[in-house]
Amino acid sequence: MSAPRVGGDPVPAIIRLQHEPIAIAAEVEKLVGVRKDVGAVVTFTGICRADEDGVPIAALNLEHYPDMAEAEIARHVEEACARWPLIGALVIHRYGRIEPGEDIVLVATASSHRQAAFAAAEFLMDYLKTRAPFWKQVESADGAAWVQAKSADDTAAERWSAPPPPQRDAAK
Amino acid sequence: MTTGPAGQTTKIKLRYFAWVRERVGKAEEEIEAPADIATIAELMAWLSGRGEQYAYAFENPKVIRAAIDRNHVRAEARIEGAGEIAFFPPMTGG
Numbered sequence: 001m002s003a004p005r006v007g008g009d010p011v012p013a014i015i016r017l018q019h020e021p022i023a024i025a026a027e028v029e030k031l032v033g034v035r036k037d038v039g040a041v042v043t044f045t046g047i048c049r050a051d052e053d054g055v056p057i058a059a060l061n062l063e064h065y066p067d068m069a070e071a072e073i074a075r076h077v078e079e080a081c082a083r084w085p086l087i088g089a090l091v092i093h094r095y096g097r098i099e100p101g102e103d104i105v106l107v108a109t110a111s112s113h114r115q116a117a118f119a120a121a122e123f124l125m126d127y128l129k130t131r132a133p134f135w136k137q138v139e140s141a142d143g144a145a146w147v148q149a150k151s152a153d154d155t156a157a158e159r160w161s162a163p164p165p166p167q168r169d170a171a172k
Numbered sequence: 173m174t175t176g177p178a179g180q181t182t183k184i185k186l187r188y189f190a191w192v193r194e195r196v197g198k199a200e201e202e203i204e205a206p207a208d209i210a211t212i213a214e215l216m217a218w219l220s221g222r223g224e225q226y227a228y229a230f231e232n233p234k235v236i237r238a239a240i241d242r243n244h245v246r247a248e249a250r251i252e253g254a255g256e257i258a259f260f261p262p263m264t265g266g
C-alpha cells in the first residue's frame with residue numbers, strides 16, 4: 001500500500017485487511033527487509049479472548065467498511081510516521097469470523113531506537129480501536145451481540161491529541 | 173449527491189454498518205432527500221421519519237457516527253457534494 005513520506009524519505013508501510021490468519025514472523029521480516037539501520041521492532045498482536053466480560057464466546061465476527069478502513073489506517077500510519085522517526089510500519093487487520101486464540105490484528109513499527117517504535121505502535125493501536133471502521137459481534141450460546149465501545153479506549157486515543165499541560169501561573 | 177431538476181430533492185448514496193445496518197434492514201441504498209437538508213444531523217432526523225426501522229436505527233442519534241466519502245465527520249458537518257454517506261455505531265476494532 002502507500003508509502004507515507006517523512007522529510008522526503010518514503011517510509012515503507014504495509015497496510016492490509018484480510019480474513020486469513022496473519023503470518024506474524026513472515027510479515028515482520030518483510031518490514032525489516034534488508035535494512036541495516038533498524039535497531040528496534042515493536043510488534044503488537046491483538047488476540048481473540050475466549051470470553052467477553054466473563055461470558056464464554058464461540059467466536060467474534062468482525063464487520064468492516066472496506067473502502068474506508070484501509071484509508072483510515074493509512075491516515076494514522078502517515079501521522080505516526082510524521083510524529084516519530086520510523087523506518088517502517090505495518091498494520092494488518094482481520095475481518096470475518098475469528099475464533100478464540102486466533103489473531104485479530106498485528107501492528108509492527110520499526111525504528112533505529114526503541115522509544116519511537118514503542119510509542120508509534122501504541123499510538124496506532126489506540127487509534128485503530130476508536131477510529132478504524134471495524135465492529136465486533138460476539139457469537140455465544142446466547143446468540144449474537146454487538147460489542148459495546150469502551151470509554152477507556154476513547155480516553156487512550158485522546159491522550160495523543162491532548163494539548164500540552166497548562167503553564168503554571170507564577171502569580172498564584 | 174446531485175440536485176434534482178426542480179431543486180427539491182437530492183440523490184444520496186447511503187451505507188449502514190453493524191447494528192445500524194441491522195436495524196435499517198439493508199447495507200446500502202440510494203435515497204432522494206429534500207434539498208434543504210444541509211447537515212448529517214438533519215439527514216439523520218429526516219431518515220428517522222422514514223419508517224419504524226429507521227426510527228429504531230436513529231432513535232439515539234448522539235451515539236451514531238457518520239462518514240462522508242470515507243472520512244469521519246461530526247453531526248454538524250454539511251452534506252453538500254457528498255458522494256457517499258455512511259452511518260455506524262462507535263467502532264470496536266483492534
